[in-house]
Amino acid sequence: MICPKCEYEYHEGITVCPDCNNELVTHENFKGNLVNPKDWVIVYSCADSVEADMLKANLEGADIELLILNQNDSSFPVVGDLSVIKLLVKKSNVEDAISIINDINREE
Ligand SMILES: [Zn+2]
DSSP states (O other): BBBBTTOOOOOOOOOOOOOOOOBBBBBBHHHOOOHHHSGGEEEEEOOOHHHHHHHHHHHTTTTTEEEHHHEEESOOOOOOOOEEEEEEEEGGGGGHHHHHHHHHHHHO
16 A cells, blocks of 8 residues: 555555555555656557557666556546547656657657
């Protein structure tokens, strides 16, 4: 169990963060939904999970940490955008990630 705000990990059985009173989430949910949004930037969005997985493989191959969010995740509001899958990287990786994605899209 992890606090989505402090990013501390707690033993199973604890449900609320002792520091900030946030509800703890599972490891899986933390990774998918609740990484501090201000540290992450959406670099690409698409409606095709195959494309998202392909880009993920390429970015991770370049040692760029990547999150994939879909529209069901409530932590990122989606307004007027039909794309369902968002690719996020950390701010420090944005330029590298975008150039990799552009290279891949150019090849197609
Ligand atoms: Zn906390």
